[in-house]
Structure formats: C-alpha cells, structure tokens
Amino acid sequence: MTLSSASAASLGCSVAYSTQSQWSGGFVANLVISNTGSSAINGWTLTFTFPGDQKVTNAWSATVTQSGENVTAVAASYNADIAAGSSTNFGFQGTWTTSDAIPTGFAVNGVACGASSSGSASASPTATATATASASATATTTSASPTATATGTGTTSSVAPQLHVSGNKLVDASGNTFIPHGVDRSGTEYECVQGYGIFDGPSDQASITAMKSWGPVNAVRVPLNEACWNGESYVNSAYSGATYQQAIVNYVNLLNANGIVAILDLHWTDGTYTGNSSGCSSAEATCQKPMPDAAGAIPFWTSVAQTFKGNDAVIFDLFNEPYASRATGDTTTGWSCWLNGGTCNGIGYQVAGMQSMVNAVRSTGASNVLMLGGEEYSNDLTDWLAYEPTDPDGNLAASWHSYNFNTCSNSSCWTSQVAPVIAKVPVVPGEIGENDCAGSYVDSLTSWLESENTGFLAWTWDDWSGGCSSGPTLITDYTGTPTNYGAAYKAILGALG
Structure with a gap:
C-alpha cells in the first residue's frame, strides 16, 4: 500500500509486543497498536516479520495470515478504527522449533512504527527488546530493529491440555x-x-x-x-x-x-x-x-x-x-x-x-x-x-x-x-x-x-x-x-x- 506524503505525515503509530505465555515450542502474544498521529486510523493492517521460525496457529481480534516469515494482521470490524491518541489490541498463539526471536519491522498501513516488546513473568524470557525507531513521516523509512531477542527457557506451558x-x-x-x-x-x-x-x-x-x-x-x-x-x-x-x-x-x-x-x-x-x-x-x-x-x-x-x-x-x-x-x-x-x-x-x-x-x-x-x-x-x-x-x-x-x-x-x-x-x-x-x-x-x-x-x-x-x-x-x-x-x-x- 502506497501513502501520499500528506497521509503519511498524519499517520503515526507505535506497537507494543508482549509475550503473555511462553514454553518450549509455543507462545501466546499480545500486540497493542497505538495511534500517535494527528488523525484517526480508519481501518488498519499491521505487518511485521518473524526473525525466527515462528508459525501463527490461531488469533483473536484480528485476521492473521502468514507467508514465510512475513505476518499480516487485518483489523476486525469492531476494532478497525483507532482515534488519535487511542489504541487497540489483538493476540495470537504460535509455535516455534529453533528460535522464538522478537518480531521486527512493524508497520501500520505501510508506515513503519516504533515498537517495544517484552515477555511476561510466566514466559521467563532471557532478555527484553526495545525498538529505537519512531513512527515515520513517510512510508519508506527503515523499519525498527530490536536490540536484543527473547527466547523461552523451557518453562512449563500454561496452555490448557489437549483432551x-x-x-x-x-x-x-x-x-x-x-x-x-x-x-x-x-x-x-x-x-x-x-x-x-x-x-x-x-x-x-x-x-x-x-x-x-x-x-x-x-x-x-x-x-x-x-x-x-x-x-x-x-x-x-x-x-x-x-x-x-x-x-x-x-x-x-x-x-x-x-x-x-x-x-x-x-x-x-x-x-x-x-x-x-x-x-x-x-x-x-x-x-x-x-x-x-x-x-x-x-x-x-x-x-x-x-x-x-x-x-x-x-x-x-x-x-x-x-x-x-x-x-x-x-x-x-x-x-x-x-x-x-x-x-x-x-x-x-x-x-x-x-x-x-x-x-x-x-x-x-x-x-x-x-x-x-x-x-x-x-x-x-x-x-x-x-x-x-x-x-x-x-x-x-x-x-x-x-x-x-x-x-x-x-x-x-x-x-x-x-x-x-x-x-x-x-x-x-x-x-x-x-x-x-x-x-x-x-x-x-x-x-x-x-x-x-x-x-x-x-x-x-x-x-x-x-x-x-x-x-x-x-x-x-x-x-x-x-x-x-x-x-x-x-x-x-x-x-x-
């Protein structure tokens, strides 16, 4: 999606990524999208990249699709609009085999977003990451890159048993x-x-x-x-x-x-x-x-x-x-x-x-x-x-x-x-x-x-x-x-x- 300079200038965003639950081979994540721009976001599509081999298995409050390491989340009907200064969230469950590295390259409607990510207490991550890039004024700036990755430490899964x-x-x-x-x-x-x-x-x-x-x-x-x-x-x-x-x-x-x-x-x-x-x-x-x-x-x-x-x-x-x-x-x-x-x-x-x-x-x-x-x-x-x-x-x-x-x-x-x-x-x-x-x-x-x-x-x-x-x-x-x-x-x- 290509934005005009005026549209890109009014769109500002940040994404907070958190690991709510994590275990060897799986995790549950929550993402909060905040509108830091000067006008409302009327319908959003969030894109980001998994550096590891994570696979999304199910999601809620958004339709999430994945192609290779690239993930696309499209708003649900009830959380598609984000007023200036407001936020919304969605979540998903996923699996991993060799790496559960923190996602990078968050962008809303083609505009790169500042991002932060962390694990929950139950996830026991070995590190947390904070992205240093702020929301871009154009749709072509460099994506944020986290300074560290978080991986699971083999903690017991809190996900319910399959019966x-x-x-x-x-x-x-x-x-x-x-x-x-x-x-x-x-x-x-x-x-x-x-x-x-x-x-x-x-x-x-x-x-x-x-x-x-x-x-x-x-x-x-x-x-x-x-x-x-x-x-x-x-x-x-x-x-x-x-x-x-x-x-x-x-x-x-x-x-x-x-x-x-x-x-x-x-x-x-x-x-x-x-x-x-x-x-x-x-x-x-x-x-x-x-x-x-x-x-x-x-x-x-x-x-x-x-x-x-x-x-x-x-x-x-x-x-x-x-x-x-x-x-x-x-x-x-x-x-x-x-x-x-x-x-x-x-x-x-x-x-x-x-x-x-x-x-x-x-x-x-x-x-x-x-x-x-x-x-x-x-x-x-x-x-x-x-x-x-x-x-x-x-x-x-x-x-x-x-x-x-x-x-x-x-x-x-x-x-x-x-x-x-x-x-x-x-x-x-x-x-x-x-x-x-x-x-x-x-x-x-x-x-x-x-x-x-x-x-x-x-x-x-x-x-x-x-x-x-x-x-x-x-x-x-x-x-x-x-x-x-x-x-x-x-x-x-x-x-x-």
Missing part, C-alpha cells in the same frame, strides 16, 4: 488423566439476547486470576446463546454474529492461555414450547427449552466446531439441560427424542437430537470431546448408556448436573444411577450447587465425586443482585469475595492442593 477420551477417563495428549475442577461463568447466554452486552461482568485476565486464586481451577464452563452466535435478526447486532463469536473466541483463548479448559455449552435456543415445565412462551432464545431446535442448533454447532476444531482444550457441551420426557409425557419417548430428535410429541418445532448434533460437529473434522447431558435437566443418567449416540471419534462424555433440589440428590441415588455411568464413560458434573446459601450439599457431593475420581464445576461465578439468596452464586464481587455458599466451595477447591 480426548480413553475408556472412562479424560486424558491429555500424553495420556495423563485430566479431572476437571472449576466453575461456570454465566452471562453469555442472556446478556446478548436481552440487549445488555455480551458478558455479565468482566472477562479479562484479572477476573480469571481471581478464579484461580480459589484453588486449582482447570476448567470453566461458558453458556452460549444460539441466536446470538448465529446472528439472528431479533438480537441487537452489536452483541451478535461475528462480534459475539469473536468475544467468545477471545475469552476461550484467554482461558486456554491460563491453562484452563473451556467448556462451551449451548444453553438457550429458539423454539416455541408451552408444555410441561415451560420456561417461557417465546419462540426466541430467551429461556431453557426441552430440547434444541434443529433449525438453529445444527448451524450453531457446525459453526462452533469449525471455529474451534484443532483446539482440543475446548469441550463442546451439546445442550444444557434436556427435559424431553416432560414434554413427550413418558421416559421412553423422551429418551428417543433426546437421541433422534425430529418430530417429538409435545414439542412444536423440529428437534435437534444428540445424534444429529454429534454428526454436525464431526462433519467439520472437529474431534473435540463432546458432553451430553441426560434427561430431567441433566440430573437423570439412568438411560444415558442405552441411548448413547454413535461417535466415529469415540470422544463422548456424559454431562451431569446435581443440585440439592434435584431428584437424584443423595448418595444412594448417586451410587445406583451415576456410578454405573462413571464406570463406562467420563462423567463431567458441569453444574453442581445448592440454593440455601450454605455448603453442606456440595461438601457431601464433592466428597462422593472425589471417591469416584470424578471432577466438578460449580454454578456460578457471577455477582448477582441478592447474592446466593437469588440462586447458587459463588461470589459477591469479581475479585472473588465468596458468598457463604462460595466459601464452602472455595474450601473444597483449596483442599485439592
């Missing part, structure tokens, strides 16, 4: 058993469709650091809204479609960079349902439905799978809490609807069954572990094994939810109904909790789960008005101050070491 199913266990790429312990992060299922935003509360590094301060949190479940991801017309465009998708991608990447597995859950879907236990009469994705709708859920999972395939540190929870049996009127037809979908008694829309959603994910080439919740709001696993879908990758896990107000809420039921499933396939308790602002239920439940070498995630890491009296919420602020219920769960996590 698959082996027998009745989740295991990482080395075959080590992975037992998930963590929290649910509610908000991304309702904020967008209600017109408030995307996240309910912060989604930054500080908020994740607060979660990790409670103990060995290695999994976070993120509820999603079908209509927001698909960009349906009734959702505010500021919070849907590509913008919503990118926000989820950014959060997943940040979780993964912190060593945390992300569980993406299809929580709310379209479909008119006014039968037994109806949550709302709306056809829109504003409440829990008995099963997902084929018209929206299949495109949803196809898109989500295409977005995250190749990253097995992301688990797909196909549907939050099925209750097809309540809609159809009996257990047999309910479980048949659960598996096969289609036309189901009592449900006025075409249902996406578990098998069709498994097929949709696998059709993209994604091999991610899939979680499938049982009946009765994922609390009933009695027929899960009998109705287990076929999966060519053999990467299915049962999702189980357990609260003090559920039917299966005592050790006798857990032993008779849940333990037989644990013996055959991985069981992930994606939601546990209690609605009494206390901790006796989660204390007994987690003790039982630990005796079965099974993990758990607590609902929910949200600061809701009314605290735990408004539901099983763990915190009173996003620095991690616990409710009474949260204090009990924090102690459980802390005891894990």
Whole structure:
C-alpha cells in the first residue's frame, strides 16, 4: 500500500509486543497498536516479520495470515478504527522449533512504527527488546530493529491440555488423566439476547486470576446463546454474529492461555414450547427449552466446531439441560427424542437430537470431546448408556448436573444411577450447587465425586443482585469475595492442593 506524503505525515503509530505465555515450542502474544498521529486510523493492517521460525496457529481480534516469515494482521470490524491518541489490541498463539526471536519491522498501513516488546513473568524470557525507531513521516523509512531477542527457557506451558477420551477417563495428549475442577461463568447466554452486552461482568485476565486464586481451577464452563452466535435478526447486532463469536473466541483463548479448559455449552435456543415445565412462551432464545431446535442448533454447532476444531482444550457441551420426557409425557419417548430428535410429541418445532448434533460437529473434522447431558435437566443418567449416540471419534462424555433440589440428590441415588455411568464413560458434573446459601450439599457431593475420581464445576461465578439468596452464586464481587455458599466451595477447591 502506497501513502501520499500528506497521509503519511498524519499517520503515526507505535506497537507494543508482549509475550503473555511462553514454553518450549509455543507462545501466546499480545500486540497493542497505538495511534500517535494527528488523525484517526480508519481501518488498519499491521505487518511485521518473524526473525525466527515462528508459525501463527490461531488469533483473536484480528485476521492473521502468514507467508514465510512475513505476518499480516487485518483489523476486525469492531476494532478497525483507532482515534488519535487511542489504541487497540489483538493476540495470537504460535509455535516455534529453533528460535522464538522478537518480531521486527512493524508497520501500520505501510508506515513503519516504533515498537517495544517484552515477555511476561510466566514466559521467563532471557532478555527484553526495545525498538529505537519512531513512527515515520513517510512510508519508506527503515523499519525498527530490536536490540536484543527473547527466547523461552523451557518453562512449563500454561496452555490448557489437549483432551480426548480413553475408556472412562479424560486424558491429555500424553495420556495423563485430566479431572476437571472449576466453575461456570454465566452471562453469555442472556446478556446478548436481552440487549445488555455480551458478558455479565468482566472477562479479562484479572477476573480469571481471581478464579484461580480459589484453588486449582482447570476448567470453566461458558453458556452460549444460539441466536446470538448465529446472528439472528431479533438480537441487537452489536452483541451478535461475528462480534459475539469473536468475544467468545477471545475469552476461550484467554482461558486456554491460563491453562484452563473451556467448556462451551449451548444453553438457550429458539423454539416455541408451552408444555410441561415451560420456561417461557417465546419462540426466541430467551429461556431453557426441552430440547434444541434443529433449525438453529445444527448451524450453531457446525459453526462452533469449525471455529474451534484443532483446539482440543475446548469441550463442546451439546445442550444444557434436556427435559424431553416432560414434554413427550413418558421416559421412553423422551429418551428417543433426546437421541433422534425430529418430530417429538409435545414439542412444536423440529428437534435437534444428540445424534444429529454429534454428526454436525464431526462433519467439520472437529474431534473435540463432546458432553451430553441426560434427561430431567441433566440430573437423570439412568438411560444415558442405552441411548448413547454413535461417535466415529469415540470422544463422548456424559454431562451431569446435581443440585440439592434435584431428584437424584443423595448418595444412594448417586451410587445406583451415576456410578454405573462413571464406570463406562467420563462423567463431567458441569453444574453442581445448592440454593440455601450454605455448603453442606456440595461438601457431601464433592466428597462422593472425589471417591469416584470424578471432577466438578460449580454454578456460578457471577455477582448477582441478592447474592446466593437469588440462586447458587459463588461470589459477591469479581475479585472473588465468596458468598457463604462460595466459601464452602472455595474450601473444597483449596483442599485439592
């Protein structure tokens, strides 16, 4: 791109490159582009050069392509404009074999930029580099050259494990058993469709650091809204479609960079349902439905799978809490609807069954572990094994939810109904909790789960008005101050070491 002298004179920029996480063979980088010129940048393309053999594997908040050592990052729609004196950022994950040298030659829209770069504490770089060139008044000045390079020192990776199913266990790429312990992060299922935003509360590094301060949190479940991801017309465009998708991608990447597995859950879907236990009469994705709708859920999972395939540190929870049996009127037809979908008694829309959603994910080439919740709001696993879908990758896990107000809420039921499933396939308790602002239920439940070498995630890491009296919420602020219920769960996590 060639700029006129006048355009180049008004464009000034600097780029701050930082290594957020680094290990032998890989890294996560963040780049901050600052507009130091006198006029706004309306649409930016950043170019730079890798001196080493780094390869970009995925990126967020920009479209990043690479040709040899030359890298090009093009702004996303929501961060394309940078006002004078303002900045924006994007990030990426990459690999390297022989050298992780600091990039050089940063330029925005063809104009060379001053740059600085550094490693994070977790990256343990051996040196830092500061570029000495300032932003150029023309598009042809010499690029900045850093005075030193930073290379990884073989520190342990903080990136989340790549998971698959082996027998009745989740295991990482080395075959080590992975037992998930963590929290649910509610908000991304309702904020967008209600017109408030995307996240309910912060989604930054500080908020994740607060979660990790409670103990060995290695999994976070993120509820999603079908209509927001698909960009349906009734959702505010500021919070849907590509913008919503990118926000989820950014959060997943940040979780993964912190060593945390992300569980993406299809929580709310379209479909008119006014039968037994109806949550709302709306056809829109504003409440829990008995099963997902084929018209929206299949495109949803196809898109989500295409977005995250190749990253097995992301688990797909196909549907939050099925209750097809309540809609159809009996257990047999309910479980048949659960598996096969289609036309189901009592449900006025075409249902996406578990098998069709498994097929949709696998059709993209994604091999991610899939979680499938049982009946009765994922609390009933009695027929899960009998109705287990076929999966060519053999990467299915049962999702189980357990609260003090559920039917299966005592050790006798857990032993008779849940333990037989644990013996055959991985069981992930994606939601546990209690609605009494206390901790006796989660204390007994987690003790039982630990005796079965099974993990758990607590609902929910949200600061809701009314605290735990408004539901099983763990915190009173996003620095991690616990409710009474949260204090009990924090102690459980802390005891894990």
